[in-house]
Amino acid sequence: MTKVPSVIHWFRLDLRIHDNLALRNAINEAENRKHLLRAVYVIDPDIIKTKVGVNRLKFLLQSLQNLDENLRKLNSCLYVIRGKATEELPKLFDKWQVKFLTTQVDIDPEYVNQDVIIEKVAEEKDIFIVKRVQHTVFDVHSVLKKNNGAIPLTYQKFLSLVTDIQVKECIEITKKLSDHCKAPEKDLKGYEVPKLDEFLDESALEPCKYPGGETEALKRLHMYMAKKQWVCQFEKPNTSPNSIEPSTTVLSPYISHGCLSVKLFYHKLKEAESGSKHSQPPVSLMGQLMWREFYYTAGAGAKNFDKMVGNPVCTQIPWGKNDEHLKAWAEGRTGYPFVDAIMRQLKQEGWIHHLARHMVACFLTRGDLWISWEEGAKVFEDYLLDYDWSLNAGNWMWLSASAFFYKYFRVYSPVAFGKKTDKEGLFIRKYVPELKKYPTAFIYEPWKAPKSVQVSAGCIVGEGYPKRIVDHDKIHKENMQKMAAAYRANKEKKAIKRPRS
């Protein structure tokens, strides 16, 4: 057992040293008490096998590696604990004589449940815990309180709640940790940052398009914020879902892992916008950030936000089950080239444009396949680098017209939608290479190509590329009727619940 007691900062979704108040609190506490600072991250090897896809795992490990490098600049380092937080941390509380623990506030039930257990253990062991809101711009619980505990159900309503809230300045850690607060190097044994090959075979992975880490995050942020005019003119609906290079910032994976502070992003946007005419929420870049806050607020306020049943904001829809269709969708072989290209980009690169998410989410749920949004959310959880509990559930509910958005008759066409921004089908040609020689006239609808054209393009529909698993023109109309019926049933149920007095 160590003689000198310890202060822990438990990193979770705040894999950075900039604007990390909880980390600064831990450092200051260690200095004042003359304790050792232990910066820890807990990684559960089992979760990796089930929920986190290989690309996201790689991103996470790169972020941890970079975090360790940045901590070393502060005369500290990162301990990576293998196992479950609720089992491993209590052991370390004893081993390291922990007196003080800091961490960030999270709303993902997985973290919330962990917190309950850890806080109980900490209380028994007389460990003081400090939690800081630093994964959202606003404290979502105080936003809910401001709305009398009700969940804001529209974006505009949410904006009206936060418009007069003063956002605090970012904080920096300017002083290095004193040598006497630095834990001995030998303590690190067994807690080193994992190399990729500890968890996966790197050779099986695609080249890394978006490397993880705080350093990369800040580089990316500054690159975009330097383009003041671009920032001020940004309007999301005018960006392209199917450009070969992303038409938006791709800061999302860095934000979801906390490599980038949302508060820093907020202030940088304010700075870029100040003194210039600029676009406004919901379509502006600031508007994008506010969408995130909106979903976080809803996710914190609603029970079972990531499920249909027992979720107060979610319309109950009798989705069907079709594992073959689900699999075809997830693997990018629905027979609709635009849908398949998007799903293959997602699987390969871990990121797709927001409107591309609209396209495939609508297709899976109310548009074509009539499969529950919960199934789609699970696939996204696996594949997305920027997976985020509340955003994922919120957006899936939006697209399936289960909550927040109700115009279910607006269905994305898997043929027409992509053409608006990519007539030639370059995006399809890249991600569905078996169709790359198809003439432009048939690139979105290869089944319409005469056999001779299919032969000369080197790919027969039904052999080299799948036949359509559904007929969109027919099925989307049937699904609209089902949506109408589900809405009617929901309305009747509500009327029974709240009878006229």
Next chain:
DNA sequence: TCTGGCGTTGTTCCC
């Protein structure tokens, strides 16, 4: 209690 305005990002047809 009722009503009209409005909501980040639809499609298709027609001029």
Next chain:
DNA sequence: GGGGAACAACGCCAG
């Protein structure tokens, strides 16, 4: 090819 209207199938919220 760009813009506007028809299509017909919405719920939330402020007044």
